[in-house]
Amino acid sequence: MTAPSALTRAILALGSNLGEREGTLASAVADLVDRPEVRLQNVSPVVTTKAVGGPEGQPDFLNMVIAVDTTLSPRELLAHCQAVELAHHRTREVRWGARTLDVDIVTYGDERSDDPVLTLPHPRAAVRAFVLYPWSLMEPNATLAGESVAALAAKAPDMEGIVHVLDVPPAVVP
Template identity: 85%
Template sequence: MTAPQPHVRAVLALGSNLGEREGTLQGAVADLVDRPEVRLLNVSPVVTTKPVGGPPGQPDFLNMVIAVETTLEPLDLLAHCQAVELAHHRTREVRWGARTLDVDIISYGSVTSADPVLTLPHPRAAGRAFVLYPWSLMDPQATLAGESVAALAAAAPDMAGIAHVQDVPQGQEP
């Protein structure tokens, strides 16, 4: 008999700028926690943001962050996130292009990794208000690599592109 895997707190960032964005985010949160190895701990408000990087002329994104507790190993959690993206019709044609759903693992406990398949913490998260701002609303005491998430959000170049905040999607409170 194998020992049970320890529970690890992970932070996931979700974004959508194609299709029925709000419904996609709601469905994705439900799908991400619709297995026994992943339990929802907290949900950020949804923010509207301008696209960062990628081709010009993309629609605005809806972005949010969730905290989960999981027994999945990091690469298994990544595979699960990518399966949820695929279930919501994610295609990967243009880097940072418009998409129905993007799910990124921002942090996985205290794990650090330079693996090109899954770098932890997420290598660009510390400079992206579209991740940091909703995360700071969800958890004002949060830190990333020892720095305040709220302070990182305030200093992020895309902070001015955050248009407004919506309430937590219906039915997604932990």
């Protein structure tokens, strides 16, 4: 993975199922773009979803997707996303467990990588409606690995039960 010489479009997925979820998402977006190397381009509506995987009985998630243009390399962007998670009290005790904030890099330009630290595109994005559906609302013509994001969302196993909550989180305007 190489550092870009110009701006690269990245799609980031954000989710929260602990604490003040709406406020956390809005604050996290602000934190993610609070550096000159990351510019907010678009924001999806917020949806509520059941937890996918992980321990039973978790609270519902609020999920959203943002598009950013960045000059950070993929690994630098990952480190930045993880720092924002940490600032919002993210702990990693149980895989796919409840969390105050989760930020995933879904795509980074056309970059493809099987690196175990950062696989691009995100290895499970194509089957996760909680990522695909808000992304399709934000960018109706978006594609992932050559397929329509909207079509992928429609056939994702977790599509049933997704509820549109907010058009844009409070205090987040691209």
